[in-house]
Amino acid sequence: MLTRWDPFREMMEFEEAFDRFFDRAWSGRRSRGSLTLPLDVVETSDHYVVKASIPGIDPDNLEITFNQNTLTIKGEIPQEDVEDSRYHLRERLTGSFERSLYLRDEIDADRIEANYEAGVLTLTLPKSEEVKPKRIPVQVGASTKIIEGTAK
Numbered sequence: 001m002l003t004r005w006d007p008f009r010e011m012m013e014f015e016e017a018f019d020r021f022f023d024r025a026w027s028g029r030r031s032r033g034s035l036t037l038p039l040d041v042v043e044t045s046d047h048y049v050v051k052a053s054i055p056g057i058d059p060d061n062l063e064i065t066f067n068q069n070t071l072t073i074k075g076e077i078p079q080e081d082v083e084d085s086r087y088h089l090r091e092r093l094t095g096s097f098e099r100s101l102y103l104r105d106e107i108d109a110d111r112i113e114a115n116y117e118a119g120v121l122t123l124t125l126p127k128s129e130e131v132k133p134k135r136i137p138v139q140v141g142a143s144t145k146i147i148e149g150t151a152k
Contacts, residue, residue, distance in 0.1 A: 055119035
């Protein structure tokens, strides 16, 4: 049976294999002594919200920096050792982690807020006034209509 060559199908198959490889390799397991920190990032017209699940960490052991539109979160989850005992199952992740995230919009770094509650770190990064959408009034005859505009 002959099959017509479809380069797009082959690219999709390659992409799926590539995704499966990295899903297995970076699924939150240890990698060269460090952990992968999964993030949720949500953008609104006014700000970004970044959430990271980091259970079992002391907030004093977190280092959060913002420099040149790059947010970096570093920390370490200590390993607990129990004397005179033997583990039967040990699945909780321990070790150091670091994750950097580049944000394309200008951020007002002086107004960044961080909150840690119930094992979830929530960062709110407000956008600068220059990048927020502006309303521009357009006059039509004697009346005025408001048209939404975005500054990019």
